[in-house]
Amino acid sequence: MEKQKKKQNKKQQKKHLKVYKAKVNAKKELGIKKKKEKKYTIPIFIPHRGCNNNCVFCNQRRISGETKNVSIEDVKKKIDEYLSYYDLGAKPLVEVAFFGGSFTGLDIKEQQAYLEVVKPYIINKVISHIRISTRPDYIDDEILKLLKIYNVKVIELGVQSMDNTVLERSKRGHTKEDVVNSSILIKKHSFKLGHQIMVGLPGSSIETERESIRESIFLKPDYMRIYPVYVLKNSELWSMHEKGEYKELSLDEAVIRTKRIYQECIKNKVEVIRVGLQTTEEISENNKEIKGPVSDNYKERVLSSIMLDNIIKKLSKKKNIEKFNQIQILVPKQQMNYAVGNNRENINKLKEKYKEKISIKVIP
Ligand code: SF4
Secondary structure, three states: OHHHHHHHHHHHHHHHOOEEEEEOOOHHHHOOOOOOOOEEEEEEEEOOOOOOOOOOOOOHHHHHOOOOOOOHHHHHHHHHHHHHHOOHHHOOEEEEEEEEOOHHHOOHHHHHHHHHHHHHHHHOOOOOEEEEEEOHHHOOHHHHHHHHHOOEEEEEEEEEOOOHHHHHHOOOOOOHHHHHHHHHHHHHOOOEEEEEEEEOOOOOOHHHHHHHHHHHHHOOOOEEEEEEOOEEOOOHHHHHHHOOOOOOOOHHHHHHHHHHHHHHHHHOOOEEEEEOOOOOOOOOOOOOOEEOOOOOOHHHHHHHHHHHHHHHHHHHOOOOHHHOOEEEEEOOHHHHHHHHOHHHHHHHHHHHHOOOOOEEEEEO
């Protein structure tokens, strides 16, 4: 009898429930693209090699997790090891990427020695091309000609900012003019160009970052990486932070600033291939030796914030929404996590917005 009563009550409640169903699809704004052909990257870290600089935020050895010099044998071993994991029968696109330090800052002979290791794999068509990352002031015609011979196809520049004051305060040792000149040169030699941009550098603001991304996009990079500044132990930024000369961004602020940059890229059809540093044992929320907006799912937070903006935009178009007692947000399955947000952050924010009077449901 009791059970029946409860059932009836529920039915009654359902009958009087006024539901607003809002369809939200933020595929374009989130930059979700169809999966391209299978591509593998064999990463070779050359920590701090080739770089005589000491950017305030840098602690390359910590980021790459490797401290020793990388020998020619190490490179070969790593390539063979990675290739053994792949199904080469499917003829995937495989690239070797020299990350970490500034490749073109190495002695020419050393650069050649590294590139020579990859050469036979390229001749045998097992590896398609090479990617390198370097500083904007370590690029000239001669270097580019050499890289071309060895099938380097992609060059990634650590741009970080296009504001000379910010670059100076970060002790980058190069100017925005270096970025302009090297980017033009790289494009002229028909390489694919990547830019890395940072949020939260000393002296930067949401305005300098907005201007930086516009100036970077003007140089037509093929892709972008966006990183928040983390304060790493033993870096100069750590001591600046201790002395109160640098204030790190809060996670919320960093996410908002990254979002602005991300949106500018999407608007201008520049592919963003990375948002936030890759989580490792050392680069993680649990490591007390890193300060700043550290998050193990930084990119998801940025995309969730974009999704929330889209949901709010949609709901704000509905007149008298407060008359409903439930809002059902219908989203494509792949956007479900972004709609809900990290730890249901978006749902909680929406509840707060509608003063808990309206229940919120996200439905795939
Ligand atoms: S240029 Fe790159 S490797 Fe050199 S100190 Fe700066 S961040 Fe580190």
